[in-house]
Amino acid sequence: MTKIFKFTAISEGISFLILLANMLFIKPTNLELYKSLLFPIGMAHGVLFIGYVLFSILIKKEQNWSFKDLAVVNIASFIPFGTFYIEKKYLKNV
Template identity: 30%
Template sequence: MDIKTASALHRLRLVSVPEALSFPALLIFGSLLSRISDIDYLMPPLGALHGFLFVVYVLFLLDVWNKAKWPFKKAALFFLLAVIPFGGLYGDRILKRDEAEIVAAARTDREAANA
């Protein structure tokens, strides 16, 4: 794997935490707020923000799946983690480890080529 794969993993990491927090923080909070008060105008923009983050996450996931040559099971796991509230936080830890391994391997390859 190369540095482009690490960049794709990093992009997926950048969106995984906000996406993981958007469901419980935005949608549940907004839903509770609209039920206990007269603030109904808050749900459409919060839902749109959550939907936007989910779509970006899926697009970045497809990019990583293509570049990292993940098996279908691993890509399906990360899709499932996006659907489960707070699942992206667990996925972020896995992605961080994978990204560090790829960067270290790329660095080793570059040093070997320069030597």
């Protein structure tokens, strides 16, 4: 289960960065390309985000995380590069 969470954390972080890049770099230059990419990128990111949160709750007991650790793991999903930090700090034993 932890390996799946590790994969989901990395994938969610990448999808978040791609979504931000679409908004920051493509939107000002090509609005039609931005609109055509927004739904698939946004949908993928949304599914991965929900999976990240659900997997973090499921492996809380397996990893012996306190409530504070779980809160840090979930808050990191809102910060760019946050899931990469979580993957290195909390999932290094996997």
